[in-house]
Amino acid sequence: GLRRGEVFGLRLCDIHDRAGIYLHVRRYPNHRLKTPNATRTIRIDPLLTLRERAWLRRWCADRRAMASTGPQQEESQQRRLLAKQGAEGEMISIEGTVRRAMQAVHAVTEEPRLVLHHLRHSCASWLWLKLRAPDYPMVEALLTSMPGLLAEVRRAKRLRMQLCGAVTGPSRSYTHVIARILGHSTPATSLEHYIHIGDLFLAATTLRAAESIPVSVWQGLTGASRTTVYQWLATGTHGVVTGYRAQ
Numbered sequence: 001g002l003r004r005g006e007v008f009g010l011r012l013c014d015i016h017d018r019a020g021i022y023l024h025v026r027r028y029p030n031h032r033l034k035t036p037n038a039t040r041t042i043r044i045d046p047l048l049t050l051r052e053r054a055w056l057r058r059w060c061a062d063r064r065a066m067a068s069t070g071p072q073q074e075e076s077q078q079r080r081l082l083a084k085q086g087a088e089g090e091m092i093s094i095e096g097t098v099r100r101a102m103q104a105v106h107a108v109t110e111e112p113r114l115v116l117h118h119l120r121h122s123c124a125s126w127l128w129l130k131l132r133a134p135d136y137p138m139v140e141a142l143l144t145s146m147p148g149l150l151a152e153v154r155r156a157k158r159l160r161m162q163l164c165g166a167v168t169g170p171s172r173s174y175t176h177v178i179a180r181i182l183g184h185s186t187p188a189t190s191l192e193h194y195i196h197i198g199d200l201f202l203a204a205t206t207l208r209a210a211e212s213i214p215v216s217v218w219q220g221l222t223g224a225s226r227t228t229v230y231q232w233l234a235t236g237t238h239g240v241v242t243g244y245r246a247q
Contacts, residue, residue: 001042001120001123001124001127001181001182002025002120002183003034003038003120003183004094004098004116004117005032005033005034006025006033006038006183007082008080008082008092008094008097009031009080010023010025010080010081010082011028011078011079011080011081012060012063012064012078012079012080012081013078014026014081015056015060015081017057017060020043020045021043021044021045021048021053021056022041022042022043022044023041023042023043023044024040024041025038025039025040025041025042025183026039027039028078033183034183035183035185037183037184037185038183039183040180040181040183042180042181043162043163045162046158046159046162046163047127059081060081063079063081063083082097098116101116102114102115102116105119120182120194121194121196123181123182124178124181124182124190124194124195125194125195125196125197126149126152126197127177127178127181128174128175128178128190128195128197129149129153129197129200130152130153130156130159130160131156131159131160131163131164131174131177131178132170132174132201133153133156134156134157134160135169135170136201136204136205136208138204138207138208139153139200139201139204140153140154141236141238142200142203142204143200160174163177164177172187175187175190175191175195178190178194178195182194207236207237207238210237210240211237213237215229215230215233218232218233218240222240222244222247224243224244224247228243228247231243232244
């Protein structure tokens, strides 16, 4: 969810690994942020797999071991997180790193038009989905074509507890969490430009409302017989849609 400049501006002292892994995005000499709201602290261990956490910890340990050979330990903590291993002080190639990362994304998605910034949109969209999904169980039926994402959504309650605390029911706090992670001043920016899955929850809300519609109303809407409507409803409220289309 970070901006490109934020990613490549991270220092060793910006990663805190105690009772959770926390990431500090902040200004320092010769490193500017896009807006004042970009200064933020994010808990990132809930967003990473066990293997990704191990990779991050190993990388930080290697970088600190290299930095500790310098003249001053305090100064070494100001070194960039992303630097060439074995070449202290030598920055990685930003363009080369972005190119290799996107080559991997293109290979997986088979979509060559994607750029690095699309990953920020993906972070916002899929994380918003996971935070809201526990309140809309019918969303799972809309994700059967994406089994990997569906498996993550089914584990979303733990993620929500880690990021939002003991929040119950639909809450505005989910969108505020997304805005905080992205470094936006208000959730409106996140919703307007970065979250692209609102239609899933519109569909889920519609399906939930449809469950309370009497059979007589379905008859009036479709012109079908009572028996036919019952047959359609046997597979759920969405069965009325598919049945009526077929008819």
